[in-house]
Amino acid sequence: MEQSGRLVNDIIESAITAKATDIHLDPAREGLDIRYRIDGALHAVQHLSSAEQNAVITQLRQMADLPPTEPRSLQDGRLSISADGKEYDLRVSIMPMLFGEKVAMRIFDQAGVLLGLDKSGFTDEQLETVKRLLKTPSGMIISTGPAGSGKTTLLYSMITEIADPEKSLVTIEDPIEMALPGVQQAQVSPWTDFTFGTALRGYMRQDADVILVGEMRDTETAALSAHSAMTGHLILSQMLVEDAISVPQELVDLGVDPWIVGRNLPGVVACRLVKKVCQDCREEYTPSAESLEILGLRDKVGSVPFYHGAGCEQCGGTAHKGRQQLHEILVIDKNLSDMICGGETRSDVLLYTAVQHGFKPMIEDGKRAVLDGLVTAEEVCRVLSWR
Ligand SMILES: [Zn+2]
Structure with missing residues (x-):
């Protein structure tokens, strides 16, 4: 033994x-x-x-x-x-x-999440936007992306950012991934009677200010989260949705009224994890024509250096080391809110308006990471076409 x-x-x-x-x-x-x-x-x-x-x-x-x-x-x-x-x-x-x-x-x-929002890979501008969103007193802030894109870590960083002894911060999770200071965490299980729904109903009677709802994937959780948001709570949650702009439609598909979505969704943060170029063996190279085309970076060849890893002992010959999170942050402003309240939740229509008002899709963040020499153009393309 x-x-x-x-x-x-x-x-x-x-x-x-x-x-x-x-x-x-x-x-x-x-x-x-x-x-x-x-x-x-x-x-x-x-x-x-x-x-x-x-x-x-x-x-x-x-x-x-x-x-x-x-x-x-x-x-x-x-x-x-x-x-x-x-x-x-x-x-x-x-x-x-x-x-x-x-x-x-x-x-x-245990130490990882304490890195916080400022270590999440946000640009200064993105960080400011996220911090502004988190100052919203009530509503739903959703993190989204495929499995393994760092959504939970991002939610943990968000709730840690607003942790405040004057507020009651609580979570409903399956599973609890780590203990957070100043936050009361509950583990629910689909195998027992203690579910997301039961815990949410409980918290409404427990005078909570901020509720982290581990996953919004069924109609009951969505309805109760929306109700909590409407009655003055800040809900932080995650959805398994491809991009930020599709979240309003997904919430409507889960049975939430468009009017409620439009008025109670301050913002959405979508994320992806990309493999970083190993900084110990990085060297200049020319990315594939296809990836340059997709990212719209063809005209940069020759004027800007592109980097990939050659493979070394530090990275075990894999040419990459560590990961970086890419983001897009959708702020539901007055224009988008009015559209959604009026029943317009088609992502292409919302996207058109959002971009006109300054929304930067994730591909822009990917391009920035490529031009900064942190990630290869091929890696950004691989991760963005996950479906
Ligand atoms: Zn290396």
């Missing part, structure tokens, strides 16, 4: 050192394959024998406070570990598979 405990710790500590976000333990015909997710992609790191496999699973169950036996069902647990002098929380999910139990662990970096 002692030795397997060491083995589990080694697996987790190496993942943290490698800056992995997830650890996968996949049962094979014989033994266990270990992979780490780093900068969005899985990398094979180790293979354990069948004997080690059993010891590791037993120890993990113990550390995550799960029953030691193997009930043939899905199980969720949490564990904490200290590494590099910091505390890390891990969510552990175990599922029975053909060759044994498959484990996936998500590593929550």
Whole structure:
């Protein structure tokens, strides 16, 4: 047992050192394959024998406070570990598979989110807009983007930004990714009676000022969030929507009245994560004609340097290191609000008006990152065409 405990710790500590976000333990015909997710992609790191496999699973169950036996069902647990002098929380999910139990662990970096809004990759202008939006006393502020685009981290940075002892700040999450100072957090579960809906109803009686709603994906959550916004609460939430301009229509599709959307949606922040060029091996190159065409940067070739990574020891030969968040911020001004209230929620029509009034679509942020030498033109194109 002692030795397997060491083995589990080694697996987790190496993942943290490698800056992995997830650890996968996949049962094979014989033994266990270990992979780490780093900068969005899985990398094979180790293979354990069948004997080690059993010891590791037993120890993990113990550390995550799960029953030691193997009930043939899905199980969720949490564990904490200290590494590099910091505390890390891990969510552990175990599922029975053909060759044994498959484990996936998500590593929550307790220090990461405290970086805050000013470290989220916003330009000065964007940062000012987001801070202005967060001063709105009531309404819904939505972060949006595909899975793994950093929406939750952005919401955490937002609520941390407005944390104030004179206000009651609360969350409803599934799961809670990390403990936030000055914020009361509730974990809901689709498997029990304590759902997003129950928690929202509860908070309306609990005198909350700011409510972070982990995910707005069903009609009940949308209706209750809109109701809370109308009755003086600030709602911070996220949706799985491609771009900011499509959010009004999505809310209407979830059953919220256009008039309520138009009057209670101060703004939307869409985000994407892109891989950054490794700054240790970056060199000038000419991006593909296609990516230059898409980004409208063809006329910059020759006058502005473009960079990519050559691959070095620092980045493990991958040519990229770390990630950067791209954004677009849609402020629902009087013009857009009136249009939406009048029932106009088609994204192309709203986009036309928004751009006329200064809205910068995400592609503009991508171009800026390319011209700053932080990201390749190809990477921006890859991430923007996610559908
Ligand atoms: Zn490199």
